[in-house]
Amino acid sequence: MDMLCKMFFILWTFFCFLFAASDTLEIARNKPTKQSTNMENIRHSQNAVDGDYLQTPSIGDFCTHTDLADESSWWAVDLGAIYEISNVIIFGRNDGCCVERFSNFDIEVIKPCRNNPNWFVDSVRELCYHQQVPITFLNASCHNRMFGQYVRIRLNDPNPLTLCEVEVHGTFISYSRSGNSSRKYSSLSQEK
Numbered sequence: 129m130d131m132l133c134k135m136f137f138i139l140w141t142f143f144c145f146l147f148a149a150s151d152t153l154e155i156a157r158n159k160p161t162k163q164s165t166n167m168e169n170i171r172h173s174q175n176a177v178d179g180d181y182l183q184t185p186s187i188g189d190f191c192t193h194t195d196l197a198d199e200s201s202w203w204a205v206d207l208g209a210i211y212e213i214s215n216v217i218i219f220g221r222n223d224g225c226c227v228e229r230f231s232n233f234d235i236e237v238i239k240p241c242r243n244n245p246n247w248f249v250d251s252v253r254e255l256c257y258h259q260q261v262p263i264t265f266l267n268a269s270c271h272n273r274m275f276g277q278y279v280r281i282r283l284n285d286p287n288p289l290t291l292c293e294v295e296v297h298g299t300f301i302s303y304s305r306s307g308n309s310s311r312k313y314s315s316l317s318q319e320k
């Protein structure tokens with residue numbers, strides 16, 4: 129009996145570990161990305177999911193950067209399917225420049241509706257997390273259970289946005305199809 133109990137405990141621990149591990153899978157790496165504008169012809173949006181965590185854009189092309197004149201900067205990733213998003217980890221620039229720019233921003237989880245292939249048209253977004261004070265690193269857990277295909281980071285102030293790496297952690301739910309959110313945050317149908 130003791131042996132059976134031990135075996136059960138070992139199996140239970142193993143499956144708990146598997147579940148916990150799968151629950152925190154990183155799902156953004158090398159997925160399609162967009163940003164509102166691009167600074168010159170470098171600092172592309174893909175730099176935020178390229179697996180390079182260097183936080184020093186002043187010495188190389190490791191990070192994203194929207195245009196200096198962008199008054200509504202955002203960056204987004206298409207996860208390719210509907211996931212339950214647990215947390216988003218952000219590595220901002222940490223080279224001593226412009227720390228104040230990366231403040232007062234929202235992390236949004238966006239769910240497509242009516243099979244519209246456009247990322248944001250007819251989509252529903254929910255606020256996962258709001259960050260007010262400047263940061264160079266953030267591990268943000270969504271305030272509620274959230275389901276979506278796109279994750280967007282959007283500044284609320286007219287500043288350029290620089291992201292050196294973004295991890296999105298979540299659990300696969302389904303491939304995209306029409307759906308409705310019970311906690312509608314706002315429609316993006318009028319946005320570019």
Ligand SMILES: [Ca+2]
Nearest residue numbers: 175180190292
């Ligand atoms: Ca990077």
